[in-house]
Amino acid sequence: MQFKDIIGQEKVKEHLIRTVKENRISHAQLFLGPEGSGSLPLALAYAQYINCEHKQENDSCGSCSSCRKYAKLIHPDLHFSYPFFASHKEDTATTFIEQWRHSFLSDPYLNLESWRNSLDAGNKQANINIAECHHIIQKLSLKAFEASYKVLIMWLPEFLDKEGNTLLKLIEEPPENTLFLLVTQNQDQLLPTIISRTQLVKVNAIDKQSLADYLIREKGISPTKADQLCYISAGNMRQVMIHLADEGNDYFDVLVQWLRLCFGGKVLDLIQLVEEDLAKLGRENQKSFLLYAVQMMRDVILYKVGASPLVHLPQAELSFVEKFSPLYTTDTLEACVSIFEKTSYYIERNANPKILFLDVSLQLVLLFKR
Incomplete structure (x- = not known):
């Protein structure tokens, strides 16, 4: 080495x-x-x-x-x-x-x-x-x-x-x-x-620029995709490798769809999303997805409290943050972060993903309705 x-x-x-x-x-x-x-x-x-x-x-x-x-x-x-x-x-x-x-x-x-x-x-x-x-x-x-x-x-x-x-x-x-x-x-x-x-x-943790340069140069990834991976991983090369092993996953689209269904209280659609998407990610990808969700919520909080210069996101994610931040109080957003972190903890301990993600979805429905 x-x-x-x-x-x-x-x-x-x-x-x-x-x-x-x-x-x-x-x-x-x-x-x-x-x-x-x-x-x-x-x-x-x-x-x-x-x-x-x-x-x-x-x-x-x-x-x-x-x-x-x-x-x-x-x-x-x-x-x-x-x-x-x-x-x-x-x-x-x-x-x-x-x-x-x-x-x-x-x-x-x-x-x-x-x-x-x-x-x-x-x-x-x-x-x-x-x-x-x-x-x-x-x-x-x-x-x-x-x-x-x-x-x-x-x-x-x-x-x-x-x-x-x-x-x-x-x-x-x-x-x-x-x-x-x-x-x-x-x-x-x-x-x-x-x-x-x-x-x-x-x-x-590995700095964003070095990690992005490596992904573009050695893995042939586009600059936009490299930026997304750097954001998801927070400088953790293990998280990058897990995501590269399953390139079919688009955490942003799944997260947005999940939050919209929770916002609308569409329980039957949530059950389908949990069974067809979230439960099939695999444990490591489920942890990566939840880490991504935590980071997105934290960026929403930063944007809401006037710290937008600290939010460095591709345009699609940034647009979501801008639209989502006015909808809820800081307390509600912090509660979302807490829910996602607890869910990741249970995933590490081999909780049943269908039951776990459905339970989390219902928690989010109640939280957003409140």
Whole structure:
């Protein structure tokens, strides 16, 4: 993984490269970024750059022995730790390393849900167990095999729970030339003792311009469609990929039709829309649709309170916002946002989509009538 393969994040890349050039590599770093921001591939590109045998000005060479092994995730001094779904108490991340390599190489912006789907997880809970902590200590106590640095990249350390305390001594005083790169999405769920021992690298959501340029250049998408995807995803590359996988969906048209039927109280038509459109989207697309609905309602609120310069939408969506904003009070619009967010929460927990969307539709009918 090279820096050039990662969408946007230019300031973070510059910072990471500068730490190497100025020999200021902190032995324990915490990459904090939202889902789909690219924090995990950034950590890998950083490790590859550090161990590259022929560093370029702003990236690893991509062709030396170290880079070739990093590209396949098989470098002997590169180690990964991540949440997994253990069948036995002695299972560690190494037990699932082949699935991990396949999942990461096919989708560097993977999330926990896509990782779960690549495994036979069943109803097991994801965690990083005590056996994995002991295995990390054992691996990192050995000398580097061929690289300048031994590197451990831990994805989602918030799943460590109290077992993470086992690693505190190692993180605070690691063996020489050992690098910990922790990649998290939620700092609040991390053990405070781990946060205090790491240097923070803040990774923001992908900026709209970089994401739009990537979609136009690499995916051959029209500028208008790229703008819509950037709006729907809010800089989350995972959401973009989900939407690209099902290009037949037009969230705007479905949302407008849904709200009009709710406004008119046309229950029979709502039942048909739920069964033929909303229930058939699939869980990930249902979550994307609800995220889109939340963002549209928030833009309606911004327009209503006089903050229209903050609303950046294609013409069709902007026209809808202009017409919809005078119809309801801010309280009603905020109630819509709350309903959509709760619905997304229930979708994540495998609620029946037909029952759920019909219930939400009836809630909206009552809310708009009020």
